[in-house]
Amino acid sequence: MINLIFKASDGSFHMATSNVNKFYNDNDDFIVKYVEDFDSEYTYSVVDDEVVKGDLIVISDDDAAEIQAAITSTSHHTPRLLAYPSIGEQLDLLYHDIENGTLDNTGEFYTAIKAIKDSNPKAS
């Protein structure tokens, strides 16, 4: 059981939600339908105010390759993000580098960030 929201202009699928957000309530740009079953691997649309379940969604090889390339090119983001110290800690490192006159690639800030980047290199 889930709510499906379609674009009123062409009946195309917009989103599915467990709880229709107030933005979509009484919004003439969208059509909200409640359905018992929803399979995210299929397309959905509204035709004549009725929900129509379409074909199985197939990702083309080119799209898959392009997506995979994007994934690869950004795969280092998340591990680095998770490894970086908090903003406060980084600011504290910068404070110490300024105080110590080591605001260069020998300072604590640079050294800590450089270590994380090196540990999570960008995919080539």
Add this chain to the structure above:
Amino acid sequence: MATKVKLIADGVITPDQITLTTASTGTNTTAPATTAFVQQEISALVDSSPEALNTLNELAAALGDDENFSTTVTDSIATKLPLAGGALTGNLSIGDSSSRSFALYIENAGSAGAGQLMLVDSDNDTLQREIRTDAGVLSFDYWDSSNRTNHLTILANGKVGIGEASPDTILHIKKNQSSANSTLKLENSAGGNNSSFSIDWQLASSGTSAQIKADRTNSPGAGDTDLIFSTSTTGTALVEAMRIDSSGNVGIGDSSPSAKLEVRGSSNSTYLIAGGDDSLNGRALTFTSSASANFNGAEHTINAPSSQGVIALSTYSTERMRIDSSGDVLIGQTSQTGYAFAQKLVVGDGDANDGITIQSGSTHQGNLAFNHSDGTTAHGRISYQHNSNYMQFFTDNTEKMRIENGGSVGIWTNSGKTDAQASLDIAANVGVSLRFSSTYNYGPNRDWQINTNNYGSTNWGGWSLEQSTSQQGTPSVARIGVHANGNVGINMGGDASSGLTSINPATALHVGGDITVGSADAVGTSGTASIRFQNDNERSRITSNYDSGGGGRLGFWTDSTGGTLLQRMYINNEGRKVTNNVNEYYERIFLVNNTSYTFDIDVKSIGASGQILEVFAGYTHYSTSYGAVLKQVWSQRSTAQSDVQLISSIVNHSTGNAGAWSFSYVDADTVRLTKSAGTYGGSGWGYILIRSPD
């Protein structure tokens, strides 16, 4: 005058020569008689006798010159009947000169007329009796000096009329008197004890064919007399057929009747046939009563109207019962109005309370049995047992239903059960069913049936409530089933053929569809609909209430250590979840990657002024390393500054061009989260979670 006498000597003296005094008649002397005396005496002797008898010769001739006339006459008279009476030794013929051979022959002497014999009372000669014959009719009449009244007539053909001058039978007695005087009396003057007097009929050459006899039986008391009617089948051997005894009792076929009418026979035959010729009210038998003042003189009748072919029984001149020409018995009515297949006995007049009472002994049973031509078996029967006070109903000669004295009802189908052990005890050897049907022609109507102990079912021992799929159809769809283990299944499918086989509820209550708790009438907007969970006591509860502003609020309750149920979580009418006093907005979302989205959050409904709001938003493409996440902390300022302040954006990160979350204001109460469109197609699941202490 002087007398002169003249004597004459030897000469002849002529008469005229002598004159004598004529002596008077009767003189008897020696004096000579004068001729005149002689003439006088002769004349006296003749005494004016008829001319033909005034001489001795003529007299002698008249006497037949019979010198022995006296003897002759005496002898002749001696042969005659004296006036004083006597024995007439010869025949007497009156009115006819012919010699008759009859002892007494009377004939009207005239040329015509009846021969008559008149008998007159010398003391009152006006009272005369006449025996007469005319034209061959012998009649005995009464004369009152002017009128003749016929009393007895014997016609030429032998018919006898008494009081009837023209009898049309052998004996015709006619009474013309209003009095109750006896008309015919038969007396046996020699009668005494054990004497009898009979009238016999002989219709054969000999013997007696029939008889009416008055028999002085002297029993039970002296002088008691019975009147006996006997008939004969052989013409000779009389057999008593009927008797009226001295007490007035009538016995037909019974010589000692003990009732006013007692009819008996020695064989199985018809003893009494009664009839009437009135086409509508032919009255065959009438009974009257005089003992009761209320019904004194009332007539109770058995009528047999000839044109209707019925026998009707009436009391107090009102018909109470009849057997009609078809053999149907009607009690309380005169025309058949009963059910066409149950018309042999119809009771009641149709306009008042009526009924039939079967009265039996206090330790016996009263029965109403239904049988057919095969003998004495009561295939159907309604029986009441007075010793235990219960009512039984039998079909096929087996008890199928019983109503106990306490009102318990047992309905049994070949179960062998004979004791209702509940208010309604339905039993069968295999499978018990209870059906509810509606024949009203309304399309949605369905038949319902409760089945228990379905033979062959794996759920043997359970029961099911089944519904037909059509109007007045056989129930075949199980709506409620109770498994032998007690689990209840509702709308789980299954049909009658499988019984409870397919109804195998996995839990105590297994519903094959939605469950609705509460209703507009029972709960409404002010009440609470709940589902409760109990261990030793109620430990958990789910409630639903009408939330302020409309919609519903779903609450989840558990008990505390002290056993008091507390609401631990609720979901309000906007979908926000409040758990352990943490107010929460949660929305699970499925987004298309290359589409932008907008979500407006009514922050005032999540947290009050001055509270912290934790904001989480996430989205991942179907690839796990491709998505956008947001984690921020917002605060709500004072009421006067009721907008939302971003305190910290802990995480706002996107990978793989999945788009990014951003934060903005809409108005004082609303914050907008947006996710920009990603680069590529595809889609994925995500969520928005905003929460605050309640």
